[in-house]
């Protein structure tokens with residue numbers, strides 16, 4: 001084999017795929033083994049909605065908190081029973097390919113985390129077609145600065161994103177915090193089933209509402225910009241967990257693995273975790289259970305840091 005051809009091929013297997021195969025690789029529900037795709041999506045929405053209703057009925061919370069002037073700049077904050085502002089904060093950014101999902105169906109982790117003394121903020125952002133990728137990245141940045149300003153005594157801000165939300169959280173490695181008026185006390189990242197190179201998605205049906213150009217995809221792909229990112233004021237030792245389910249497509253595995261390697265090369269303390277038996281949706285559904293592997297990983301990471 002010609003070695004000069006072998007290298008780029010090995011780096012971008014998706015470039016060799018048919019349109020049909022690419023579409024399948026970037027359709028997470030088609031890789032779920034425990035049920036049919038439609039049922040997996042419906043179950044995920046139902047469990048998220050139920051967990052949110054339950055969280056709002058049982059926890060001390062503030063709903064529709066504005067983190068900016070935009071109509072969509074809203075978050076729900078859930079608190080532990082202890083009346084203190086010196087808490088760790090866990091910020092969750094939902095998935096849905098930047099075009100669906102909302103805070104109202106995403107409060108999966110509230111009960112297990114607030115019980116352990118962690119405040120949870122579930123953040124809304126303007127999904128497409130209303131919002132562009134750049135706007136969503138800006139909203140996520142502002143939501144984090146807002147928490148830092150509201151709770152300056154926090155014991156660490158932990159970001160968790162699922163899928164498209166993991167992408168938005170990972171864009172924070174490129175953020176210019178001084179421009180946004182404050183350096184947040186970021187202490188850890190949980191990147192679940194995320195996308196870090198958006199170029200393959202441009203030519204899939206996921207782009208029909210998003211309408212991102214190749215240039216938008218490039219600008220918003222942390223995989224390609226970590227080396228040249230502005231120096232980060234936060235402690236580089238903060239843990240980053242890059243997680244993916246066993247039952248996800250080879251492209252989702254590759255995206256997580258390669259991003260984790262890029263983070264490590266850039267000096268971050270990143271680790272890759274393939275969760276056995278999990279798929280794109282069950283990973284997050286398991287955050288409702290205090291004893292699940294994924295909840296344990298989150299809790300142990302937060303409390304090891306404190």
Ligand SMILES: N[C@@H](CC(=O)c1ccccc1NC=O)C(=O)O
Nearest residue numbers: 027028029030095096097163164
């Ligand atoms: N059309 C997608 C839906 C999807 O990917 C998704 C749905 C809910 C929450 C996260 C998702 N994925 C990425 O953001 C699928 O085939 O599964």
